[in-house]
Amino acid sequence: MANIEVGGKSYETDEEGYLVDLASWNEDVGKYIAGIENVEMSDQHWEVINFLRDYYNEFQIAPAVRVLTKAIGKKLGADKGNSQYLYELFPYGPAKQACKIAGLPKPTGCV
């Protein structure tokens, strides 16, 4: 367990840096975690983050990379639904790293 401080508020994270309380997430927390991960957030990054949060809201799980890639392709177009594009945005794994920034738990079945 650890804590991060954002805007004078404290947020609990697990030992791998994932936010414990999903409901406490906001964009500033996302930006802060991105900073720790050395990811500079652009509109393209936010597009994926928002997609992940919507997916979680609907299905109550974080998608594995393959599922994420396919679903992004369906929703945002084939030029974005490939792992090269997603790994450029999130070098440590579109599911793992992006989920962390999105305040979601580590994806189930992430390989």
Added chain:
Amino acid sequence: MLHIVNKSPQERNSLDACLRIAQSGGTVLLIEDAVYAATRGNTAATNIQEALARLKICVLQPDLDARGMADRLVEGVTAVDYDGFVDLAAEHKNCQSWL
């Protein structure tokens, strides 16, 4: 006496065991997977309907909600919340859990 059952009637025989022993005037509270017994169309619902003639039958509402079964509770069965659960425990002089 208060009897508490928490197993699905199709998974275990604890509801049958309870209904065999429970004396008239007693109360049976169905919680967790036992709430399925008091839903219309379940094969155990007929046993519950019969038992209503001599026993008070209650179910725990949050467990019914969790399982998506709130709209099909057998008529005559009383839904209670957690406070109602506590009241039942306090009202009766003793309690058997049919684990």
Added chain:
Amino acid sequence: MEGVVKKFMFVNRKAPYGTIYALESLEVVLISAAFDQDVSLAFLDDGVFQLKKGQQTKGIETKNFSPTYRALDGCDIEKLYVEQESLEARGLTEDDLLVDVTVLSRAEMGELMEQQDVVLSF
């Protein structure tokens, strides 16, 4: 992905929430999706309750994992089988279920189970 494709069946026989079996099965199913195998899910006995529409778990302070069954389609897990006799014994019909399934008779379910290479029981 190269390799032998085997027929895997997950057999789900327990109601959700009362025990941990249903959730554990679902998690293994999601992991199995990564291995390009021929995966089937069978729901029989109290397992059919896992797919009941309208689950609201706020009151028992437990995560409602029923929406996750709807994500299986996107993970290429499309073979969901439900036993007719189990539905009937519980006052349920196909319309009460939150995903598209194939309803099988007990005899058909038995045959399908017989054809599997690997059966995982929950």
